[in-house]
Amino acid sequence: MADQNPFAHSYDHKRYFFETLGLTERLLERCLGEALSAGGDFADLYFEAVTSTSLAMDEGIVKTAAQGVSVGCGVRVLSGERTGFAYTDDLSAERLLKAARTAALIASGPQTTRVAGFNETRAPQLYPIAGSSDAEIGAKLELIARADRAARAFDPRIVQVRAGLNDELRRILVAASDGTFASDTQPLARLNVAVIAKDGEERTRGSSGGGGRVMLDFFTGSKSPEHFATEAARTAILQLGAVAAPAGEMQVVLGPGWPGVLLHEAVGHGLEADFNRKKTSAFAGLIGQQVASSKVTVVDNGTMPGRRGSLNVDDEGNATQETVLIENGILRGYLSDKLSAKLMNMPNTGSGRRESYQAIPMPRMTNTYMLSGEDDPGDILRSVKSGLYAVNFGGGQVDITTGKFVFSASEAYLIEDGKVTAPVKGATLIGNGPEALKYVSMVGNDLALDEGIGTCGKNGQSVPVGVGMPTVKLDRMTVGGTAR
């Protein structure tokens, strides 16, 4: 897709809302007018229609088949730093106007702002319109059946397998009093495999998965059900007999891909503009300062074709972009939405996202990754006398205000004399966001993005994201194992 002009495939995403749901431009204008009737200085309407399907094979039986439909509209009114918000799952004119009047009450005064004429956001087409949701259900079932078979065939010690395919199609339409008008159709698919291995009394788990904003044929290539199933089974078997992880500060090498969750936690959240506007982030006031080693450049990029974290437009109707967060170790910018861009007098990076029509948008990440360096991954490992090599992780978490972050290794090995040796049990790694990346001493030439499994939570809202990283060596990081 990269060599084609993404703007060439123009598709009228708004038709669904006008033709199927019966909205009219006149109604949108009336609602925005009502939303501003008490003196707000900005209002937007966010219409969302989501259909989702979940299929799962469990113990060799298709036990789960579920479908959901959710339709609604959120009305937001801004008045200075204040946000008024209301939503409705009934899109009748009466209920929409009522929601608009409720949100309007955040302001108190006569109407001062008029609704500008709509100006449609020009956006690329980074993903197929319907994605995998159009595929035959039989084809989806075949994928999870293949995953189930492959995981069981991997090793007789695999005693439980669950394979599932979740996909959704999310249609959005945003209309705002500043003239913003945008619509999009966002497919999302994810194949998951979770297994349990048992050997005598010892039990371990393994999981794997991936996908993106893709058609079903994504899973017929190298990201096949067998690939994910084998990964899940391999991790579980590897954990049988794993030794205790070390405890304390040591050199840590992170493998390429999903370990990029480090960046998401260590710096990404701390660079979301809302926390910096409120000066509650450990990164507040650090723009232009050294926050990482000069080998480190980190970007957030919402424009990668087909990626789980990508969006043609954000949930405020702005086109997404590539934003440099850290350039050669220097903090360059924050991720902003309309409110923070306006209040902080900085550019809007198209990072306004929301979980659903029932939630208020805020600055969020899309796909966050570190650019490749020049080191050979083999050389990086060989340079470590004693340390930890972590190649896969579960979730992570950060305390924005102190900057302390954790991420939990699910597959890691000891490094002894430059060689990767025994697999270790899961352990949490902990560090301090504005300091941790200063200890990056080597950066591999092997940047990889994750397989498409990430979901990020902030203030109770979940959104799909991507992360990525080349092989990286940190001279100092605390590993939370139990062995001395």
Add this chain to the structure above:
Amino acid sequence: MSTQTAAELSAIAEKAVEMARRAGATDAEAVAFEGDEFSVHVRLGEVDELTESGARALGLRVFFEAEGGQRTASTSTSDLSKDGITRLVSGAVELAKVTGVDPFAGLPDSTAFGSLNVNELALYFEDINSVPPEERIAMAKRCEAAALETDTRIQNSRGAAFDLSTSRRVMANSRGFASEYQRSYCGFSATPIAQDERGMQTGYWYSNARTPRLLESPEEIGKIAAERALRKLGARRVPTCKVPIVFPPEVSRGLMANLLHAADGDAIYRNASMLAGKLGEQVAGENITIVDDGTMVFDHALADGSTLRAGGFGTSPFDGDGLPTRKTVVVERGVLKELLLNTYTALKLGMQSNGKASRGLAGAPGIGGGNYYLEPGEPTQEQIVGDVKQGLFVLGTMGFGVNIVTGDYSQGATGLWIENGELTHAVEEITIAGNLKEMFRNVSAIGNDLEFRGAGAVPTVRVEGMTIAGS
């Protein structure tokens, strides 16, 4: 919510069940949900965000009898129009054709259904809306202001919030079960930031209840939140070591809940738990008795001397399968006595459900307990700390490093260092690690400070033998 909408919601659920039956389903079950929320967030004395809204949704499960078992599928929708419900039903019926025959799938026997007396459970209070919106905003502001006034080192804040919600849940199935309940909730919290030359720290505290009458004083809560931020100032790392670790109730609640997660019938039949195959065995120290109870109602003393009864945050009259909730002693004196079971997992394990089904809108019911608690001991928290020569008093944990399959536990932590029985400087950027199987056997003290501030309550506990990883 008016009684008219309540009747309407029941009618919608029953209609969906009836339509599914007419479309050929052997059995069907519908849940309908309706909720209203009010939420205000204030920061530095000004309203930051104000949300007021309501939503409804309907979920359906259908079953089709087949050779050797049943096929099942589910659908959910926010569109409760006639067309919306028709699509919900036809969607479920279509989907069921592609699922496999599961010998254990199906609704419970009609004799198993039941519901506790909703009125006696006191889950909904008519006066939930008696506090007008302006006063709710004022309470959040008062709470934050009290925090900001506590100390000059508190100049910033992540804000304070007041949330209020009411909800109604209806369940109906083709085997004659039809019941519903309403719940009310209100609460407020503050998250001030303390700052000095060594950095910033946040503190958080809250009050919540089923009726505004039971809320604590916003000033009191704000002050506690401030103190919780202040005591973390100057936090530093400690060297890697093995010392006793004290978990106060705010943290022990999550730690001990892992014992219940591991007793989850779904995890057990999948071998996905360290407790699989351990029923009847000693899985924790003899001082450990942990109870799950979906029926709890508490007597609260009011300022005027009277008593007000209110249901726990984990209390409900029936579970996600339509069975009455009950009290279950899961671990008694360290012995695993019962698992947490819904109808499906009980059948899988050849046992009886004990009413722990949790049902969302879509999908089959999972396992979800009600209220839970660890039986308290004798000593005060001060005594538990006082017996420690060197150790850690945990203020918070972070991360996802808990594995109930292997029992491996490794979490980021903040806390206070204990030196000769006294709490000293704050600690951060460390991890605490061990294995749950050993940790539950190595609880060397359990406090007398059992207090329900949420669905679960666990007193202060002290665990021996864990590793701190630090500098």
